[in-house]
Amino acid sequence: MAKQQKTAITPTREENYPEWYQQVVRAADLAENSDVRGCMVIKPWGYALWENIKAGLDGLFKATGHVNAYFPLFIPKSYLEKEAEHVDGFAKECAVVTHHRLEAGPDGGLVPAGELEEPLIVRPTSETIIGATYAKWVQSYRDLPILINQWANVVRWEMRTRLFLRTAEFLWQEGHTVHETEAEAWEETRKMLDVYKKFAEEYMAMPVLIGEKTAGERFPGAVSTLCIEAMMQDRKALQAGTSHFLGQNFAKASGITFQSREGREEVAWTTSWGVSTRLIGGMIMTHGDDDGMVMPPRLAPSHVVILPIIRKDTDREKIMAYCNETAEMLRTQTYAGRPVEVVVDGRDINAGEKGWGWVKKGIPIRIEIGPRDMESNSVFVARRDKGPKEKYGQSREEFAASVTSVLEEMQQLLFERACAFRAENTREIDSWDDFVQFFKAEGGGFALAHWDGTEETEQKINDELSVTIRCIPFDYEAGGEGTCIVSGRPSKGRVVFAKSY
Amino acid sequence: MAKQQKTAITPTREENYPEWYQQVVRAADLAENSDVRGCMVIKPWGYALWENIKAGLDGLFKATGHVNAYFPLFIPKSYLEKEAEHVDGFAKECAVVTHHRLEAGPDGGLVPAGELEEPLIVRPTSETIIGATYAKWVQSYRDLPILINQWANVVRWEMRTRLFLRTAEFLWQEGHTVHETEAEAWEETRKMLDVYKKFAEEYMAMPVLIGEKTAGERFPGAVSTLCIEAMMQDRKALQAGTSHFLGQNFAKASGITFQSREGREEVAWTTSWGVSTRLIGGMIMTHGDDDGMVMPPRLAPSHVVILPIIRKDTDREKIMAYCNETAEMLRTQTYAGRPVEVVVDGRDINAGEKGWGWVKKGIPIRIEIGPRDMESNSVFVARRDKGPKEKYGQSREEFAASVTSVLEEMQQLLFERACAFRAENTREIDSWDDFVQFFKAEGGGFALAHWDGTEETEQKINDELSVTIRCIPFDYEAGGEGTCIVSGRPSKGRVVFAKSY
Structure with a gap:
């Protein structure tokens, strides 16, 4: 007897939430573990989601006056040691480069050679290496503020890792700013927290609480750490982003001083703030269901998949042409600043398997087009926020005219659903x-x-x-x-x- | 007596080309050396240029059917060793991670601790680590082709470094594809070379020759390396991009095999191709002159700078309003797929210094607006491809209406000038x-x-x-x-x- 499968993901959230999470990441083709301890491979569907997250955040950063730059991957050990709490916080989990070549060893294999005078740390975060550069850039109050963000990879040698949520290497952005006054640095710290809240709620449809961390949960070396906290479907909290008021701690450690308007030498005030690929984990655990991922439309790599239903080979050409034409109609619409993105999935595989594949990937809208739909100039529509079998027919024109409002309605519903869940709990x-x-x-x-x-x-x-x-x-x-x-x-x-x- | 300075950059190209290059990078605020040996800091103006390069290339990659993904920063030593020529090529210059934490040492300072069982190499290129993943993904001919690109940082421990041209860490993209047949892999290798040529010539305005490398210049482990080669203004060649036909070498080393259409187990065919931040070095040395950087308009971080000429403080508000209004007029135009990007530079510093700053940065068009220009509803225009003092007045409407065609004319002129230089030499x-x-x-x-x-x-x-x-x-x-x-x-x-x- 064939196994009766009630949901696309086994186990369900109810049965085993952590395992459900792993299975969704796998079934949605978002990422997988690599052979390198704790490092993940972000697969194309997951990376496309990250690209949309980046584009959205980058737009908000630029709109608040920030520019991007790029700083070294490596931090000399002595730099990390400049701020005592900071090095305490990161020394236990950092990848250390000690050699700069490989040489034939005694048993024929290659061994590390060319030992470095000073070990280099693969950046776990960049306050100290960026601080050293800022110390050179800042001479006078006229050089301030510095409002720079960096998109980069960082490494923290975590012992227990979980895809997106906690990995040894992850992708993130880190803002590093320098200010003349304490008040201005505080304003920046809070402003960027609000940017994160806006992004989480309006783009990710993930409601967040904002506030300050207690001393014990602060970023190592910060005076104060602000955070956004979201509730996952297992009712646990996910820290989704942090914005740090660093006071003068790092400026003192790095020597970022400037001549003030009054002609005095003063120590600058700095902030840093970051979010990472962990956001993807947050989206999965906020919106995913027992059938897999559910993409909030604003960030979905694609909005609509068109599934041609071809029963006879002689129909193929006509149906594919109709599907491609439909795709073109949809692509002329704009949703959330980009054209509606449409995939026509003409792969010659089992139709059920194909449809479920897209359910698991969480694409917002699936439309099926068979010979009869074509004849009646209609499409058969399924929304990812409804049950997998809840489908409805609609004229093609009507569907095309409403697609962006349907997407926006879904975006809002996902947010409201998540807000309601949080309120209940x-x-x-x-x-x-x-x-x-x-x-x-x-x-x-x-x-x-x-x-x-x-x-x-x-x-x-x-x-x-x-x-x-x-x-x-x-x-x-x-x-x-x-x-x-x-x-x-x-x-x-x-x-x-x-x-x- | 004040020093008479004929050009904004000292020395000139004629006097000392390598030193001229360093001075242009500095004066244009593109990048600088960090305190970490061989690693550069890419400054905001340089990084904005890289962002435009990325956007342009990424569009061409996607248009040719490629998607992006992300693979680990670290490569286990044994993976690098799988392909004999490959490891020979990179062993001499790789950053080796040997420990995963720092601990208090005997003299109180921190020392590397937690030695890894197997050293990890910071990727100098990713054929071997990506190959290990592909080996898991590819089972059948139905899984092919794989057409993936990665945007990443890589490290090659070069002894003599020069900003953008040769640095220990650099940013790049690396495409890694897998194919069913030799012919298809060859076609991909050549297709991506043509994409690079198109990008170099149509976006960077840098003419390139294309062809095959000799055996001695091949990528370590490749069967054939194709390249684009540009001529710099010192008449030396710059290898600006490479596309490698890897045959079955890496597929064998990584075990990428598949069941063919005929049901046989076969070894796949792979390619890889990459360009890096070195392209920025190529642009500087193709277009830069004795006054600094010259940005080809299609990739310029900003197209136009508006310089308000304020002689009396009482004029400030009116002139700034007129300048901002002019900027808005220009921003409604689209050039090369993005809105015309305009900076209004209202900084209260010496006007000459300010203007020269933008000349050195290579912004395509500078316009000056003073009280009389405002009254006559006109602007004073200077093009970066002309002499710094060759300026002309124009009505504001006329200028706004022609700005995109002027930019495109400059783009073409830069390309023609570079072609002529190459032909002469x-x-x-x-x-x-x-x-x-x-x-x-x-x-x-x-x-x-x-x-x-x-x-x-x-x-x-x-x-x-x-x-x-x-x-x-x-x-x-x-x-x-x-x-x-x-x-x-x-x-x-x-x-x-x-x-x-």
Whole structure:
């Protein structure tokens, strides 16, 4: 008896969420593990998604006055050591280049040779190497602000890796800015957080909370780390982006000083901010379902796939021509700043398998065109946000005229659905018993609870429940004072607790 | 007495070409050396140029059916060793990662720790690591062709480096394709060479010769290397791009086999092709002059700079408004697929210094707008392809209406000028004496001469004159047979000799 498969992905989210995630990444052809420990291969469909993410973010960065540049992959060990907390944070997980050639060894194989005088670290982040350059560029207040972003690969030697969420090498952008005043640097830090929030919500359809990290969760060397936090479908939090106010820490370490308007030598103020290919993990876990990936239309590599249904070989030519003509009609439309992108999938493989392949990849709209559709000048439409068998016929003209509004409607629905999910799984909690109950018996989510502000309490909660403070909302005092759920000490407002990735 | 400076760049090309090059890179704010040996910092103006190069090439790659993906930065040593010639070619200049953390050492500083079982090589090129992945992807002829490109950074530990032309780390694209048949792989190799030629000539305005490399100049492990070769203004050749027919060498090494249409297990055929940030060096040395960089309009980061001439502070607001209005008029035009990009440079610095800054950066068009221009509704125009003082007045409407055709005219003129230069410095040479004379006394260039086809003769010429065979033109037999200028042995046709970068 053939195995009855209810969903395209096995296991389902309910059955085994982490394994479901791996299977979606595989089934959607987004990425795979390489033979190099912790390094992934981003496959064409996944990379096309990254290209759209890049284009969207890059546009927002440029609109806020930033330009791109490129700095070295390698950081001399002594540079990393310049900021004490920073090197502490990264020393345990960095790839170290010690030699610059290979030579025949005693047993015939090649061995590293040409030892470097000073080891080089493959950048885990670039504050120190960029800081060294900025120190040369900045002489006077007239050279400020510096508003530069870099698109790059970075390496952090993580022991447990998971595709997109945590990999040894990942792709990201890192903004590094320098300012005359503390206020201006703070404004930049916050501005870029808002850019991230806008991108997450309007492009990725992924609602995020914003706020400040506690001291324990700060970027190593930062004065303050701001973050966007999203809720995944297993109710865990994903830190999706961070914006750091670095104060004068890195400027002092790198020697970024300038002559002020008053003619004094002053130390500059810096910020850094970044998001990475982890965003793709966030999209999968926000929108994916038991049939695979669901692409938010604004970032989808393609918007529509046309599936010709060819039952007789003699029909092939006519149907393909009709499909290609339909594709051209759709491509004349513009959605979210680019032409509607259409694939005509004429591969000669099993039609069911072909259709399911596109469901799993998460393409927003599938349309089927067979001989009868062609005769009646119509198309058969399936939307990825509906059940896989929920299809409807429509005249081709009507479909073409409505395609961009359907895409935008889907984009909005995905966002609303994610907002509703987060709302359902966010709760104000006022006692330790309820807090334990929430995370241990009720599946957890975001708990808004009072905290006494100490690292000790924070650590205790983490030790007992593996729950951390995801952020202190900017307006956290607005909800009123209370008492800490652990210590009973006074608290100025509720902070956000959750399990996290 | 103030120093009389005739040109914006010192020294001139005539006086000291290599030093002129360095000074142009610096004065145009394109890039600089970092503190990391051989690694450059690509500054915003240089990186914006690279972004335009990327966009142009990426469009051509996609139009020829290619998609992008991303593969690991690191290559296990054993992978590099799989292809004997390949590892021989790269072992001498590769960055080797041997450890994955830093630990406090005996003297308190940090030392490399966590030695890797197998050293990892920072990719100098990705045939072997991509090949290992392709071996998993390819099972049947139905999986072919694979047509993938990667945009990435690579590292080759060069001893003598020069900004853009030869750096330890550089940015590039590398296409890696897999095919069913030898003929198809050959067709791809040649197709991508033609894409490079098209890009060099139509976008960079840099004429190139195309042909095949001799055995001694081949990519390590390739069966054949095709190349585009350009002539710089010092008459030396620059290899600006290569396309490799890899035969079955790498497919065998990586185990890329497939079940053929006839049901047999067969070894696939592969190609690879790449161009890098070296292209920027080629543009500088093709178009730059004694006043700095000259940007071909199609790739220029910005097309027009508007320089407000403000003599009285009370005029500032009005003039700036007029300038911004002019910028908006220009931005409504489209040139080469993007809006005309305009900078309004309102910085409050010396007007001469400001204008010369833009000359050195190579922006195609500068326009000055002062109070009288504003009153007469006109602009004062300077083109970068003319002398720095050759300016003309024009009504604003007339200028705006003609700006895209002026840009295109400049693009064509730059190309024609470069073609003429190459033609002037290319010569058919039939005797060893003339050949020596050409390279030793007449400044050299491209010498088209008969060669007997032996490595021995090639080596002899290189040893005596540091002149190499840049390429064997595809149609080299069309010019007729002859005798080798060194050995007097028969030759089927002329090949291209030059000094080179």
